Amino acid sequence: MRNPKLSPNGKTDVLQPTTPMPGAKDIGLDHRSSSSGLAKISPPESAPAPKMYQTENDISRASRIELNALMNQRLADAVDLQMQMKQAHWNVKGPSFIALHELFDQVDEAIESYVDLIAERIVQLGGIAEGTVRSAAARSRLEEYPLTIGDGLAHVAAVAKALSTFGHEARNTINQAEELEDAATVDLFTEIARGTDKWLWFVEAHGQAAK
Numbered sequence: 001m002r003n004p005k006l007s008p009n010g011k012t013d014v015l016q017p018t019t020p021m022p023g024a025k026d027i028g029l030d031h032r033s034s035s036s037g038l039a040k041i042s043p044p045e046s047a048p049a050p051k052m053y054q055t056e057n058d059i060s061r062a063s064r065i066e067l068n069a070l071m072n073q074r075l076a077d078a079v080d081l082q083m084q085m086k087q088a089h090w091n092v093k094g095p096s097f098i099a100l101h102e103l104f105d106q107v108d109e110a111i112e113s114y115v116d117l118i119a120e121r122i123v124q125l126g127g128i129a130e131g132t133v134r135s136a137a138a139r140s141r142l143e144e145y146p147l148t149i150g151d152g153l154a155h156v157a158a159v160a161k162a163l164s165t166f167g168h169e170a171r172n173t174i175n176q177a178e179e180l181e182d183a184a185t186v187d188l189f190t191e192i193a194r195g196t197d198k199w200l201w202f203v204e205a206h207g208q209a210a211k
């Protein structure tokens with residue numbers, strides 16, 4: 001059974017082509033039409049064609065455009081998540097300080113590796129990784145991280161919520177990449193979902209003993 005396409009906060013998945021960089025030159029862009037059996041994408045009149053580089057990669061251009069938009073959405077989530085982990089790492093207080101301070105830093109390092117994997121897969125498929133903090137802030141599906149909390153269990157709850165949302169979106173991405181017949185992206189997000197579930201366990205274990 002497939003996961004619903006709605007995110008926990010009710011936003012629908014974005015499969016529209018991403019906005020090209022202002023003034024981007026067309027030289028080197030991939031204008032080949034799709035040779036696969038997939039229906040050709042017809043972006044809305046108002047949406048400019050996404051900038052895509054030419055590549056010998058045999059995934060159809062139509063699929064690569066959709067994968068590009070899908071993975072740039074996940075990249076925004078991951079960039080946001082990474083800095084949320086640092087926010088927790090820096091500000092946590094209480095008797096479990098050192099354990100949580102070090103754990104949140106380990107989660108940050110794992111998420112940083114996901115950021116790199118997602119961004120580089122976007123580029124491998126001829127797209128442009130839109131990984132700036134401003135892009136992430138505009139697109140992220142994650143809830144705002146509370147800035148004023150200090151207590152360890154409050155950070156455990158906030159970090160668990162962020163990891164849960166990211167894991168949910170990673171699972172949706174597995175399903176969508178499967179529909180686009182890109183086994184490598186399915187594999188990438190399977191790895192990300194599995195890792196995110198592991199870190200969620202590490203974090204939630206701090207609060208479960210008290211319940």
Ligand SMILES: [Fe+2]
Binds near residue numbers: 089105
């Ligand atoms: Fe640090």
